[in-house]
Amino acid sequence: MKVLILGGAGMLGPYVVPLLAPHYQLRVTDITAPTFDFDGEFWEVDVSQPEQVLAAAEGMDAIINLSVLRHHRQLAFDVNTLGCYNMMQAAVTHGIRRIINTGPHFTVTGASYELFDFDLSPDIPPQPGTILYALTKSLGQEICRVFTTQYDLFVQTYLFCSFRDPEDLHPERDAHPFSVSWQNSAEIFRLGLEIEPAKLPSRCEIFYVLANAPHGQFRNDKAQHILGFQPRDDIAAAWLSP
Numbered sequence: 527m528k529v530l531i532l533g534g535a536g537m538l539g540p541y542v543v544p545l546l547a548p549h550y551q552l553r554v555t556d557i558t559a560p561t562f563d564f565d566g567e568f569w570e571v572d573v574s575q576p577e578q579v580l581a582a583a584e585g586m587d588a589i590i591n592l593s594v595l596r597h598h599r600q601l602a603f604d605v606n607t608l609g610c611y612n613m614m615q616a617a618v619t620h621g622i623r624r625i626i627n628t629g630p631h632f633t634v635t636g637a638s639y640e641l642f643d644f645d646l647s648p649d650i651p652p653q654p655g656t657i658l659y660a661l662t663k664s665l666g667q668e669i670c671r672v673f674t675t676q677y678d679l680f681v682q683t684y685l686f687c688s689f690r691d692p693e694d695l696h697p698e699r700d701a702h703p704f705s706v707s708w709q710n711s712a713e714i715f716r717l718g719l720e721i722e723p724a725k726l727p728s729r730c731e732i733f734y735v736l737a738n739a740p741h742g743q744f745r746n747d748k749a750q751h752i753l754g755f756q757p758r759d760d761i762a763a764a765w766l767s768p
């Protein structure tokens with residue numbers, strides 16, 4: 527399978543790319559070259575530029591979108607929202623049916639959910655709030671969803687919040703109620719590339735990707751049951767430490 531990765535040179539890229547590289551023919555793209563060890567195909571692609579995304583998607587079987595820009599008003603919209611539009615247009619043009627999008631958990635559970643103390647799932651009514659990052663990413667997500675109502679393709683969206691490094695744990699930070707290790711999070715992309723479309727409940731599905739946590743504020747059971755995601759991190763140790 528040939529897989530296009532958009533925004534593959536960022537923080538998550540160094541975990542996702544090496545994990546996928548032995549199994550797929552990757553075309554990694556970003557606005558800057560990867561600084562991690564990768565000797566495969568790399569293209570400079572700005573997701574806000576439709577013709578660049580279209581060219582990069584030619585001949586691909588799947589697209590993974592890791593690109594993000596968080597704070598600049600114009601650029602955040604160009605990358606997080608228009609980037610999704612350009613990705614979906616490219617998918618339609620080239621007949622690519624498998625798309626994996628990513629974002630922060632608060633595209634669904636924004637500020638108004640902060641005081642909910644347990645059982646938040648990715649399928650509750652989304653309320654991203656007004657943070658630019660959340661809003662522009664949630665608009666991108668909505669664009670993906672609308673494309674799935676019009677075209678025979680399917681989009682999985684993986685949402686993350688706090689990443690941790692099991693080799694370098696800081697209990698005060700790593701006990702965040704929605705966290706996962708970089709290594710464990712990368713595994714879900716392999717599962718998403720392998721799942722048969724018919725096993726997805728619909729053409730547009732959102733998954734929370736996080737470790738099992740003692741408090742259960744956020745749920746990861748959907749990723750486990752549908753994709754076979756195995757939460758491997760021991761977050762309880764961080765949670766219970768003084």
Ligand SMILES: NC(=O)c1ccc[n+]([C@@H]2O[C@H](COP(=O)([O-])OP(=O)(O)OC[C@H]3O[C@@H](n4cnc5c(N)ncnc54)[C@H](O)[C@@H]3O)[C@@H](O)[C@H]2O)c1
Pocket residue numbers: 532533534535536537538539555556557558571572573574591592593594595605628629630631663685686687688689
């Ligand atoms: N890192 C985190 O703590 C975190 C937390 C929650 C969710 N996420 C989500 O995970 C995904 C990956 O995030 P990350 O941590 O790797 O982010 P990152 O900030 O490292 O950015 C990813 C890549 O996007 C690229 N990018 C920026 N503008 C671009 C453009 N115009 N065209 C193409 N690429 C562009 C950057 O160069 C970068 O390499 C994103 O969807 C993000 O929202 C990350």
